[in-house]
Every structure is written in C-alpha cells, then in structure tokens.
Amino acid sequence: MGQITLKDITKSFDDTQVIPPLNLDIKDGEFVVFVGPSGCGKSTLLRLIAGLEDVSSGDIVIDGNDATHAAPSERGLAMVFQSYALYPHMSVRKNIAFPLKMAGLDKDKIDEKVSGAAEVLNLTDYLERRPGQLSGGQRQRVAIGRAIVREPAAFLFDEPLSNLDAALRVNMRSEIIDLHHQLKTTMVYVTHDQVEAMTMADKIVVLNAGVIEQVGSPLELYHSPKSRFVAGFIGSPKMNFIPGTANNDAAFEIGVRPEHLLVVTEGGEFRGKVASAEHLGSDTFVRVDVPGVGEVNARVNGDIDVNYGDEVGLQINGPVYRFDEDGLAI
Amino acid sequence: MATTHSKAAARLMIAPSVVLLLLWMIVPLGLTIYFSFLKYNLLKPGTEWFGFKNYYYFLTDPSFVEALANTFYLVGGVIFITIVGGVLFGLLLNKDFWGRGIVRLMVIAPFFIMPTVSALVWKNMFMNPVNGLFAYAANLIGAEPIDFLAHFPLASITGIVAWQWLPFATLILLTALQSLDQEQMEAAEMDGASPWSRFWYITLPHLARPITVVILIETIFLLGVFAEILVTTNGGPGAASTTLTYIIYRVARLGFDAGGGAAGGVVAVILANIVAIFLMRMIGKNLDK
Amino acid sequence: MARQQTISNKLVWTVLAWILGATIFFPILWTVLTSFKTEAQAISIPPVMFDFDWTFENYETVQERSNYSRHFWNSVVISVGSTLLGLLIAVPAAWAMAFVPGKRTKDVLMWMLSTKMMPAVGVMIPIYLMVQSAGLLDSKTALVIIMMLVNLPIIIWMLYTYFKEIPGDILEAARMDGASLKNEIIYVLTPMAVPGIASTMLLNVILAWNEAFWTLNLTAAKAAPLTAFIASYSSPEGLFYAKLSAASTMAIAPILIMGWFSQKQLVRGLTFGAVK
Ligand SMILES: Nc1ncnc2c1ncn2[C@@H]1O[C@H](COP(=O)(O)OP(=O)(O)O)[C@@H](O)[C@H]1O
Ligand SMILES: [Mg+2]
Numbered sequence: 084m085g086q087i088t089l090k091d092i093t094k095s096f097d098d099t100q101v102i103p104p105l106n107l108d109i110k111d112g113e114f115v116v117f118v119g120p121s122g123c124g125k126s127t128l129l130r131l132i133a134g135l136e137d138v139s140s141g142d143i144v145i146d147g148n149d150a151t152h153a154a155p156s157e158r159g160l161a162m163v164f165q166s167y168a169l170y171p172h173m174s175v176r177k178n179i180a181f182p183l184k185m186a187g188l189d190k191d192k193i194d195e196k197v198s199g200a201a202e203v204l205n206l207t208d209y210l211e212r213r214p215g216q217l218s219g220g221q222r223q224r225v226a227i228g229r230a231i232v233r234e235p236a237a238f239l240f241d242e243p244l245s246n247l248d249a250a251l252r253v254n255m256r257s258e259i260i261d262l263h264h265q266l267k268t269t270m271v272y273v274t275h276d277q278v279e280a281m282t283m284a285d286k287i288v289v290l291n292a293g294v295i296e297q298v299g300s301p302l303e304l305y306h307s308p309k310s311r312f313v314a315g316f317i318g319s320p321k322m323n324f325i326p327g328t329a330n331n332d333a334a335f336e337i338g339v340r341p342e343h344l345l346v347v348t349e350g351g352e353f354r355g356k357v358a359s360a361e362h363l364g365s366d367t368f369v370r371v372d373v374p375g376v377g378e379v380n381a382r383v384n385g386d387i388d389v390n391y392g393d394e395v396g397l398q399i400n401g402p403v404y405r406f407d408e409d410g411l412a413i
Numbered sequence: 414m415a416t417t418h419s420k421a422a423a424r425l426m427i428a429p430s431v432v433l434l435l436l437w438m439i440v441p442l443g444l445t446i447y448f449s450f451l452k453y454n455l456l457k458p459g460t461e462w463f464g465f466k467n468y469y470y471f472l473t474d475p476s477f478v479e480a481l482a483n484t485f486y487l488v489g490g491v492i493f494i495t496i497v498g499g500v501l502f503g504l505l506l507n508k509d510f511w512g513r514g515i516v517r518l519m520v521i522a523p524f525f526i527m528p529t530v531s532a533l534v535w536k537n538m539f540m541n542p543v544n545g546l547f548a549y550a551a552n553l554i555g556a557e558p559i560d561f562l563a564h565f566p567l568a569s570i571t572g573i574v575a576w577q578w579l580p581f582a583t584l585i586l587l588t589a590l591q592s593l594d595q596e597q598m599e600a601a602e603m604d605g606a607s608p609w610s611r612f613w614y615i616t617l618p619h620l621a622r623p624i625t626v627v628i629l630i631e632t633i634f635l636l637g638v639f640a641e642i643l644v645t646t647n648g649g650p651g652a653a654s655t656t657l658t659y660i661i662y663r664v665a666r667l668g669f670d671a672g673g674g675a676a677g678g679v680v681a682v683i684l685a686n687i688v689a690i691f692l693m694r695m696i697g698k699n700l701d702k
Numbered sequence: 703m704a705r706q707q708t709i710s711n712k713l714v715w716t717v718l719a720w721i722l723g724a725t726i727f728f729p730i731l732w733t734v735l736t737s738f739k740t741e742a743q744a745i746s747i748p749p750v751m752f753d754f755d756w757t758f759e760n761y762e763t764v765q766e767r768s769n770y771s772r773h774f775w776n777s778v779v780i781s782v783g784s785t786l787l788g789l790l791i792a793v794p795a796a797w798a799m800a801f802v803p804g805k806r807t808k809d810v811l812m813w814m815l816s817t818k819m820m821p822a823v824g825v826m827i828p829i830y831l832m833v834q835s836a837g838l839l840d841s842k843t844a845l846v847i848i849m850m851l852v853n854l855p856i857i858i859w860m861l862y863t864y865f866k867e868i869p870g871d872i873l874e875a876a877r878m879d880g881a882s883l884k885n886e887i888i889y890v891l892t893p894m895a896v897p898g899i900a901s902t903m904l905l906n907v908i909l910a911w912n913e914a915f916w917t918l919n920l921t922a923a924k925a926a927p928l929t930a931f932i933a934s935y936s937s938p939e940g941l942f943y944a945k946l947s948a949a950s951t952m953a954i955a956p957i958l959i960m961g962w963f964s965q966k967q968l969v970r971g972l973t974f975g976a977v978k
Contacts, residue, residue, distance in 0.1 A: 640914035
C-alpha cells in the first residue's frame with residue numbers, strides 16, 4: 084500500500100510561508116511527479132511528506148493513518164536524495180543493508196535481500212567498494228538499492244538525476260520507470276525538468292510558488308493547460324505567447340505550440356524574417372522575427388529548406404490557447 | 414531537522430562551553446580590574462585602596478613606552494618576515510623538484526619545537542659570542558664576533574620567533590598556492606602577462622585571504638610571546654627586549670606588586686581589544702567570501 | 703605543474719629547495735647531533751658535524767640528574783589530559799552548532815575566538831592567586847584545567863569546521879532508514895566525525911605540549927612539564943651544550959614526529975578551515 088493524502092498542509096520558515104494551504108491525493112501505485120521552477124517548494128513538499136520537516140498546519144495521512152507527527156522512520160517511506168547521501172565509510176553492501184540492520188532483520192535475510200537488490204541494479208560486482216570509488220550513476224543505483232530493500236509504502240525522489248550527465252540521465256530515467264513497472268510501488272518524484280516529468284509520470288503536479296497550478300496526466304497538461312504558467316512550462320520547445328491584439332482574438336494573450344505552426348513561403352498568420360534555423364535532421368527548429376509580435380518559434384519537419392534571413396510566413400495548424408489578464412485559460 | 418526539540422537540546426549542548434568561557438573571561442578579568450585599584454603587595458599582608466595610582470605609575474614608567482614599542486616591533490617584525498618569507502618559500506616549494514616530501518618535513522619542523530628549546534638552542538649554540546656557531550663563522554671570515562643578545566636583543570628575539578613561525582606561514586601559503594587555478598595562470602600567460610604581472614595580479618590577490626589568516630593567528634600568539642624572552646635576555650639589557658607581556662610579568666612576579674601588575678594587565682587587555690577589533694573587522698571582510 | 707619542465711630547471715629548483723630546507727632545519731639537526739657529543743666536542747673549534755665519537759652519556763646524565771622522566775610524564779598528562787577534557791566539553795557544543803545552527807551561532811563562535819585575544823598576562827595575577835588559594839600551585843590538575851580553557855575556543859572551532867563538512871543529507875538519510883538517534887550516532891555520525899576529532903586532538907596536544915606561559919608561571923619542581931624543565935637550563939650553571947641538547951632532543955622528538963604525521967591536517971586545522 085502507498086496512499087498519501089495531504090490535507091490543507093502549510094509550511095512556513097520563520098515568517099515566510101513557502102507552502103500555502105495545499106491539498107493533494109496520491110493513489111497507491113501511482114508515479115507522481117512534482118514539477119516546477121527551482122525554489123517553488125518542491126523539495127519542501129517532499130520533505131514534509133517524508134517527515135524531515137514538520138508541517139506548520141494541516142494533516143498528512145498515509146494508508147489511512149494520521150502520519151502528521153510520525154517520525155520519518157515510522158512512515159514506511161524511502162527517500163533517494165539529490166546528493167545520494169550514501170554513507171561514505173560503509174561499503175556498498177553495508178549501505179544497502181543499513182535500513183535492514185536498523186529494522187533488526189537477521190543476517191541471512193539481510194544478505195538475501197541485498198543480493199537481490201544488487202542483482203536488479205547491476206551492482207553485484209561493486210558490493211565491496213566504498214561510495215567514493217563509484218561513478219555517479221553507480222552511486223545513484225546504490226541510493227536506489229538502499230531504498231528498495233526496505234520495501235517501502237512509497238519512494239520519494241528529490242531530483243535524483245540532476246547530478247548525472249545527459250546520456251546517463253536518460254538511461255537512469257528508463258531504469259526508474261522499469262523499476263516502477265516491476266515493483267508497482269507508489270513513487271513521488273521531484274524535478275524541475277518538464278521532460279522528466281512528461282516521460283515518467285502517471286500524474287504530474289505543477290507547482291508555482293508553493294501553489295498547485297494543475298494536477299493531471301502528462302497529456303491532459305499538454306492538451307488542456309489551465310493556465311499560462313502550465314502551458315509555458317509543459318512542452319518543448321516552449322509555447323509561443325502572442326498578445327491577443329495582434330490577431331484580433333478575444334483574449335488578452337494567445338498561445339501556440341511550436342509544433343502547431345507550419346512554415347510557408349506565401350501567406351500565413353504571421354510573417355517575418357528567419358532569425359535562425361536549426362536543422363536537427365528529424366526536426367527543424369525555426370525562429371522567426373515577426374514585426375510587432377516578437378520572436379516566434381516553430382518546429383517543423385526535418386527536410387524543410389529555410390535559412391537565416393529568408394522571408395517566411397507562419398501558419399497555425401493546431402489548437403490555439405487563449406488566456407485572460409490573470410493568465411488563466413479561457 | 415530543525416525542530417523545536419532539537420533546538421533546545423542544542424542549547425543544552427553548547428551551554429557548558431559558553432559558561433566555562435564566560436567564567437574564564439569574566440572572573441579573572443573582574444578581579445584584575447579590582448586589584449588594579451588596590452595597593453597590593455604579594456609579600457605584605459593586607460591591601461588598601463589606591464585609586465588610579467597603579468595606572469599612573471605603570472603608564473609613566475619610562476620602560477612602559479619602550480615595552481609598547483618593543484611589542485610593536487616584535488609582532489610587526491615577525492609578521493613581516495614570515496609573510497614575505499612565507500610567500501617566497503611557498504612559491505619555491507610549489508615548484509616541481511626532487512624530494513618535495515622531505516624538504517616539506519624539514520621546513521615545517523621548527524613549528525613543533527617548544528619555545529624554551531628553540532630559544533635556548535639559538536641563544537647558546539648559535540648566538541653565544543664565545544662558543545656559538547655565529548661567532549665561529551665571524552672568526553672564520555676574520556670579523557669580530559657579535560654578542561647578539563647583548564647588542565641586538567630585540568632583533569635577535571625577533572629572529573628566533575620568526576624562525577618558529579616561518580614554517581607556519583610557508584605551509585599555509587603553500588597550501589593556498591596549490592589551490593590556485595592553473596588554467597587561470599595559463600589564460601593569463603596566453604594574454605601575454607609577464608611572470609611578474611602574473612604574480613602581482615593573480616597569485617598575490619589569491620593569497621590575500623590566507624595572508625589575512627596568517628596575520629590574525631600569528632598576532633594572537635605573538636602578543637603573548639614570553640618564554641623566548643625569559644630564557645634569552647630576561648627583558649634586558651635594561652628594558653631593551655621587554656615587551657608588554659614581559660613588563661607585567663616583571664612588575665607582578667618579580668616585583669611582587671599585584672596592584673601594579675593588574676593595572677598593566679588591564680592596559681594590555683584594552684590594547685589587545687583594540688587590535689582584536691581591528692583584526693576581526695579585517696577578517697570579517699576577508700573570510701565571508 | 704600541468705606542464706613538463708626541463709630537467710635543468712628542475713635541478714635548479716631542487717638545489718634551491720634543499721638549501722632552504724636544510725638551512726631552516728639545521729638548528730634542529732645540530733641540536734640532535736650535539737646531544738651525542740661529549741661536552742668538549744660540543745664546543746670544539748672547529749665544530750664537528752658528524753665525525754665525532756657518538757655517545758649516549760648525555761641522555762643518561764640528564765635522566766639521572768634531573769629526574770627527566772617525571773617532567774616528561776607531566777607534559778604528557780597536561781597536554782593529553784587538557785585535550786581530552788576539552789574534547790569532552792567541545793564535541794557536543796561544536797556538534798550542536800554545526801547541525802542545529804541558530805541565528806546567533808556565528809556570533810557565538812566569533813565571541814569564543816575573541817576570548818583567545820585576551821592576553822594571558824591580563825589575567826595572570828588573579829589566576830595565580832586563585833590557583834594558590836585552591837592549594838593547586840605546582841600541580842598538574844591546575845594546568846590541565848587552565849590549558850583546557852586556553853585551548854577550548856580553538857578546539858571548538860576546529861571541530862566545528864570538521865563537523866560542518868558532514869553533509870546533513872546523510873543524517874536525514876539515516877533517519878529515513880529507520881535509525882534511532884542512538885544508532886544514528888553509533889553507525890553514521892561517529893565514523894564520519896572521528897577523523898576530524900582525531901586531528902583536532904593531535905593538534906591540541908601539540909599546542910598544549912609547547913605552551914610556555916602558564917606552565918612557566920604556575921609550576922615549580924614538582925609539576926613542571928618539559929617547557930619549564932628546559933627553561934631551567936638557561937641559568938649559567940646549566941650551561942652544558944651536550945646535555946642541553948640531549949634534554950631538548952627528548953623534549954621535542956615525540957611532538958616533532960606527531961607533527962610530521964599530522965602535517966596534512968595542520969593547515970586546515972590551524973586556520974579553522976579557512977585555508978585548505
Ligand atoms: N530550511 C529552510 N529555511 C528557510 N527557508 C527555506 C528552507 N528550506 C527551503 N526554504 C525556502 O523555501 C523555498 C522553497 O524551497 P525548496 O523547497 O527547496 O524549492 P525547490 O526544491 O522547489 O527548488 C525557497 O524559497 C527556499 O529558500
Ligand atoms: Mg529542491
């Protein structure tokens with residue numbers, strides 16, 4: 084089981100409220116990602132769930148039990164830290180075994196579980212090494228191993244991949260997804276990277292300054308963002324925002340995703356000069372300088388023949404999002 | 414982590430240290446201030462109120478001004494020698510050469526020598542005008558041997574103390590030099606900076622912080638230099654090598670004048686505080702980077 | 703060092719560095735050598751460097767004449783005792799300041815360091831009188847306590863900088879892993895803190911061993927550590943170079959060796975982590 088409910092929780096550090104009253108339901112077995120810009124309170128929220136910080140008010144319910152004031156170890160959760168937080172003086176084996184030892188399991192049982200976890204995570208050859216002798220990816224796996232063996236009700240991840248290089252990050256991402264499929268345990272995952280959020284989550288929670296902007300599946304957020312903030316945050320490259328007046332729309336501002344624009348030689352809703360064209364092979368990212376609007380990005384097919392300085396038109400070929408003065412979707 | 418509970422426990426853990434240091438500061442200092450207003454001779458029973466007379470006598474003693482100047486020359490001299498020497502030696506030891514480990518051990522050794530030993534070794538085996546190695550060297554080149562401690566007492570003591578502290582400065586500045594970014598140096602070289610301007614514009618600014626630290630720590634210890642004077646010159650001849658520390662020792666312990674010594678102690682504390690405020694400002698600026 | 707330098711360059715630096723090292727080290731070497739000479743050879747002209755009849759008689763004489771081992775033992779008790787006592791008081795304080803920092807932590811630390819600025823002579827008379835009235839003049843107890851107080855700020859500072867480097871994440875991980883406070887201390891904190899505590903201890907033993915204001919002022923024949931004992935050689939009747947050298951060599955050897963072993967930790971320890 085791994086069902087977590089947050090009821091009206093708030094968190095203040097001294098006099099500054101970092102989390103205003105917040106409600107959230109996390110279902111058993113769900114992969115939930117908290118995403119938002121740096122400093123928006125993702126880690127704080129995760130640490131409140133973990134019990135590493137006390138809530139200022141509100142309740143936390145885990146599997147039907149009030150866990151608001153329970154110690155971290157009593158909540159049955161495991162956490163993987165951004166810095167890995169491995170014990171530097173213990174071998175990989177001892178690191179993974181540590182929570183089991185604390186739980187008072189007997190030696191044979193511990194050995195069995197550690198070997199099992201090591202096998203799943205490809206760490207069998209490294210069990211006797213110290214964390215200092217491992218690469219970043221291996222350390223990450225040890226941290227995950229330490230979390231797995233406890234068979235927790237839920238896993239908490241705080242930006243676990245941000246210290247890895249790009250290629251390794253993609254690998255580890257799939258490994259965590261596979262792990263979730265295997266274990267079917269609830270996972271709460273914090274990241275500032277919307278690509279990670281989109282690729283991994285069953286449910287994404289978009290946070291902005293401690294407030295939940297929207298909760299939904301990746302495609303819900305992509306297709307029907309409730310606010311300009313979510314619309315701008317989800318999707319890559321970023322959505323284009325164009326003042327409503329520029330196109331006689333009944334909106335303060337409209338948004339068009341780059342993939343919903345076509346580059347045409349004649350006509351089009353907007354015209355301008357190509358400021359850059361990045362030919363990636365599979366796609367082409369075209370940046371067009373539109374007078375009176377600003378730069379507009381388009382993502383079009385890979386073989387298009389546009390170059391710097393060409394005069395082109397942009398034609399909308401998909402949904403147009405409308406936002407009012409407050410940035411809410413209309 | 415930072416829950417109310419742990420905050421209270423933390424206070425409890427810090428309390429003994431704070432209380433002890435507070436007592437260690439306040440009780441003796443309070444008594445010193447009190448004694449400084451008494452006519453209090455350690456050999457005679459009884460005390461009487463003396464007003465500011467102790468201060469008057471202490472401050473108008475001609476050797477007080479001399480001691481103040483001597484303290485300044487000693488501390489300033491040692492700091493100057495150790496910083497300049499430390500930078501030069503640090504630069505040298507930072508070069509690639511054979512036997513780095515052994516040379517390093519030899520260079521830091523004097524720092525671990527107890528003050529009475531180094532003072533006596535220098536006094537007898539080097540500076541002694543008859544049997545010292547310096548006298549032998551002087552004879553060798555046909556010069557008159559110099560009685561260092563009689564003719565240049567303060568300079569000699571400065572030399573001895575500098576020998577003890579040079580390793581400290583060298584080691585710290587060497588460590589700092591080793592953390593100097595090599596790419597920055599190479600970038601400067603590509604930009605056409607001469608070795609001298611590289612030293613002036615890159616190395617020296619990089620050393621500003623460690624030099625500050627050296628000055629602070631050496632000042633703390635050097636203001637209290639005592640044993641070196643006691644076993645070499647006893648402050649003499651006259652008051653030529655008497656420092657503030659030593660003059661108070663003389664008044665209180667050799668003259669048995671507790672009141673006078675206490676007045677001197679108060680003066681020393683005030684002066685040390687002036688230096689401390691000055692230093693703390695300087696470090697505060699330099700360390701908060 | 704990124705670049706290969708020519709052999710001749712390296713040779714020049716090697717010669718210069720060795721000359722420097724040998725010059726600085728020479729007084730110590732000379733003392734050690736002299737301790738194995740006879741008194742006559744010690745002041746012979748021209749001086750002899752290695753070519754003399756090596757003898758241990760100075761060590762024997764020093765030992766017999768002045769009960770050297772008692773003073774040595776005094777030094778051990780005072781330096782080690784004051785350091786251990788200091789650690790006992792400082793470890794919890796430094797620990798709390800590093801892991802549960804409050805708004806005033808930095809101020810408290812600065813204040814502690816500033817107590818080191820108080821000149822010893824400023825409080826010499828009351829301390830002397832207090833020790834005297836407690837009947838502890840010329841006792842190891844008084845020196846252990848005073849040396850502990852003198853070095854307490856340094857011990858706290860050094861420990862603080864070491865503890866500060868233990869990442870808080872790891873302690874939180876231990877808590878998540880279900881470690882009780884007791885187990886957290888035994889399995890996680892202590893192993894990570896021990897190296898820092900050990901270097902703090904080593905450095906403070908060195909500082910206390912060589913301290914020569916309070917030891918000279920508060921001891922006489924009985925409790926005098928080596929600093930005070932060696933000082934007694936400054937009187938004219940103590941002027942025997944070979945014996946002075948033997949006594950000195952024994953006094954500095956243990957600490958010199960300890961110092962050499964701790965040299966890696968020395969810089970960061972003595973600069974409170976400001977220079978690493
Ligand atoms: N222990 C703390 N004390 C004071 N402020 C904090 C503390 N932890 C976090 N904050 C503040 O709370 C806000 C949210 O921080 P955090 O949850 O770490 O953001 P994120 O993980 O989304 O980058 C930030 O403005 C941060 O400065
Ligand atoms: Mg964070």
